Amino acid sequence: MYFETAGIEVALWIPPAVAFVISFFASMAGLSGAFLLLPFQMSVLGFVSPSVSATNQLFNIVAIPLGVWRFVKEGRMVWPLTLVVVAGTLPGVLVGAIVRVRWLPDSNHFKPFAGAVLLYIGLRMTRDLLKGRSSKKSHPTDSKDFRTEVIHAGVRKMAYSFNGKTYSFSVPGISLMSFGVGIIGGIYGIGGGAIIAPFFVAFYGLPVYTIAGATLMGTFVTSMTGVLFYQGLAPFYPHLHVAPDWGLGILFGLGGLGGIYLGARCQRHVPEKPLKWMLCLVLLFTSMKYLFPLFL
Numbered sequence: 001m002y003f004e005t006a007g008i009e010v011a012l013w014i015p016p017a018v019a020f021v022i023s024f025f026a027s028m029a030g031l032s033g034a035f036l037l038l039p040f041q042m043s044v045l046g047f048v049s050p051s052v053s054a055t056n057q058l059f060n061i062v063a064i065p066l067g068v069w070r071f072v073k074e075g076r077m078v079w080p081l082t083l084v085v086v087a088g089t090l091p092g093v094l095v096g097a098i099v100r101v102r103w104l105p106d107s108n109h110f111k112p113f114a115g116a117v118l119l120y121i122g123l124r125m126t127r128d129l130l131k132g133r134s135s136k137k138s139h140p141t142d143s144k145d146f147r148t149e150v151i152h153a154g155v156r157k158m159a160y161s162f163n164g165k166t167y168s169f170s171v172p173g174i175s176l177m178s179f180g181v182g183i184i185g186g187i188y189g190i191g192g193g194a195i196i197a198p199f200f201v202a203f204y205g206l207p208v209y210t211i212a213g214a215t216l217m218g219t220f221v222t223s224m225t226g227v228l229f230y231q232g233l234a235p236f237y238p239h240l241h242v243a244p245d246w247g248l249g250i251l252f253g254l255g256g257l258g259g260i261y262l263g264a265r266c267q268r269h270v271p272e273k274p275l276k277w278m279l280c281l282v283l284l285f286t287s288m289k290y291l292f293p294l295f296l
Helices: 014-029 034-044 051-063 065-073 079-103 107-130 171-188 193-204 208-236 246-269 272-295
Strands: 148-153 157-162 165-170
Touching (some): 014 051, 014 208, 034 051, 051 065, 051 208, 065 246, 079 148, 079 208, 107 171, 107 272, 157 208, 165 171, 165 193, 171 193, 171 208, 193 208
Antiparallel strands (some): 148 157
């Protein structure tokens, strides 16, 4: 099947199949999988115009809702954390979209940037694993242990309980971090969740079982804004493909819809560490593929 905006031809079953597999594993760590779909689209499918960022965010819009619903149903959605993430990343995504179109339209410039982002995420997650932070946390077995309860929600600090422990975070700190992440996510076309999730685990020590719903919800809201913004920018850049490829994005999204839902459902039965190591290896391999040509 030929996708005109993307300028590529690919079998109809490939986008949803690839998205399903990636999203299934990524969603267990609170990621939609968009951060791995972008390299697939650029390197395998040859989709390298600015439209690929908007298409990646369209994938998030279609893929995420069922997974978020699953986390809400199980009582694992920390709403105050979600609101802080959305409020911080939303303006950053808009700034990132402008940067992508105005200063990074050439894939030769964008690929090193994408590689640097992936490398940073991978190194942060690797550092966290080598410190053994994940192994110190218990793996809940009782379904009731997965429910979260908000203890305090203020403008400076928020706290919630999970599995008999209390976790807190600085609202201004996460807001500023979310804004910076939003800019990167807006450029990269991932909504920011793939970057901010490792921060929550590494810097604030929040359990992945509780941040997954918040990061996915934040990614959904910011991706919706990003797609609309890219679509609105398209008429001002007629010489570039800026708007998303709706057909390709929806196909990816349908595969991700099933993958994220099943991943959210299976998360409680899977230890964190093996999944995080798998994601780290994929991230580091992909980043090296993009960055290696710079040193030749």
